Amino acid sequence: MKKVNLAVVxxxxxxxRTFLKVLEEKDLPIENFYVFASKRSAGQTLTFxxxxxxxxxxxxxxxxxxxxxxxxxxxxxxxxxxxxxxxSKGCIxxxxxxxxxxxxxxxxxxxxxxPEDIKLNKGIIANPNCSTIQAVVSLKPLADKYDIKxxxxxxxxxxxxxxxxxxxxxxxxxxxxxxxxxxxxxAGNCIPHIDVFMDDGYTKxxxxxxxxxxxxxxxxxxxxxxxxxxxxxxxxxxESINVEFNKDFDINELKETLKNAPGIVLTDDPSKDVxxxxxxxxxxxxxxxxxxRRDESVDSGVNLWVVADNIRxxxxxxxxxxxEIVINSMQ
Ligand code: A2P
Numbered sequence: 001m002k003k004v005n006l007a008v009v010x011x012x013x014x015x016x017r018t019f020l021k022v023l024e025e026k027d028l029p030i031e032n033f034y035v036f037a038s039k040r041s042a043g044q045t046l047t048f049x050x051x052x053x054x055x056x057x058x059x060x061x062x063x064x065x066x067x068x069x070x071x072x073x074x075x076x077x078x079x080x081x082x083x084x085x086x087x088s089k090g091c092i093x094x095x096x097x098x099x100x101x102x103x104x105x106x107x108x109x110x111x112x113x114x115p116e117d118i119k120l121n122k123g124i125i126a127n128p129n130c131s132t133i134q135a136v137v138s139l140k141p142l143a144d145k146y147d148i149k150x151x152x153x154x155x156x157x158x159x160x161x162x163x164x165x166x167x168x169x170x171x172x173x174x175x176x177x178x179x180x181x182x183x184x185x186x187a188g189n190c191i192p193h194i195d196v197f198m199d200d201g202y203t204k205x206x207x208x209x210x211x212x213x214x215x216x217x218x219x220x221x222x223x224x225x226x227x228x229x230x231x232x233x234x235x236x237x238x239e240s241i242n243v244e245f246n247k248d249f250d251i252n253e254l255k256e257t258l259k260n261a262p263g264i265v266l267t268d269d270p271s272k273d274v275x276x277x278x279x280x281x282x283x284x285x286x287x288x289x290x291x292x293r294r295d296e297s298v299d300s301g302v303n304l305w306v307v308a309d310n311i312r313x314x315x316x317x318x319x320x321x322x323x324e325i326v327i328n329s330m331q
Pocket of ligand 1 (some may be wrong): 036
């Protein structure tokens with residue numbers, strides 16, 4: 001198997017470190033490996049496959065050495081500037097920021113949902129928003145079978161989604177310290193505010209879920225709305241998803257459809273208190289779906305509770321799965 005040169009940009013961050021972990025676990029064929037971050041971290045070392053790698057400052061010349069694939073998670077402005085530079089040097093960028101997601105030239109990919117879009121890339125492939133990834137994994141088999149009309153998302157999102165600074169706000173908040181990252185204390189609280197507010201009263205996180213769901217499911221006519229909330233959970237996002245269909249369904253058949261779909265673990269036995277939980281999902285790559293029940297308030301609808309590790313499936317694992325497909329296509 002041909003080995004590739006692979007780089008991680010933002011390697012010292014919450015998602016960046018998980019890129020390294022997931023890359024190790026998946027054992028992709030890597031020849032040379034590079035880790036980039038800001039000037040602040042240059043010179044630090046990171047361990048990958050029992051070897052130490054020195055963190056380099058990301059510069060315009062970082063990609064002048066035949067890097068085949070780069071995983072980016074260093075924020076939107078870094079991706080805006082450096083992803084096109086990397087792509088111009090022949091590197092395929094898999095970008096975890098929101099910078100390129102809605103660009104019509106850039107595929108937005110969840111491998112269980114729309115892997116066929118990867119081949120349309122012109123050098124940049126976008127990794128969707130963490131909340132969107134787990135949602136569309138659960139919606140795709142239902143969209144194929146019952147034709148979705150409308151989706152209502154309500155999210156319960158972990159602090160790790162806001163990076164190291166978000167994690168520290170909860171850790172320190174539990175000790176009584178004031179928040180530094182969030183606008184309010186997160187310990188003992190629920191904050192209905194993720195990313196910035198827009199003029200229409202929605203937050204950007206909500207807009208991302210709405211727009212990205214339509215793009216990934218290839219359905220501009222889908223009606224989607226969302227309320228996204230930060231909760232005092234360290235890791236794993238939970239989501240209540242209300243779905244309305246154009247076709248009718250049988251609830252047992254619908255559960256069977258979810259159970260057999262790629263990437264999903266149906267976790268649904270209320271009689272034994274079994275349903276998806278953030279603590280159980282943490283550290284795994286699956287999307288857990290439970291509390292599956294008919295919405296009696298509409299002709300054809302269902303309620304789902306969907307949980308996944310937002311740093312793994314919601315970011316690093318999804319990106320590495322894309323990298324795996326890209327590398328296989330280079331063979
Ligand atoms: P650094 O650790 O040097 O600041 P998180 O979201 O968990 O805080 O992680 C953000 C990641 O993005 C870190 O690895 C951070 O590196 C990196 N990063 C931030 N700004 C830049 C930049 N200007 N150039 C390269 N990497 C950056």
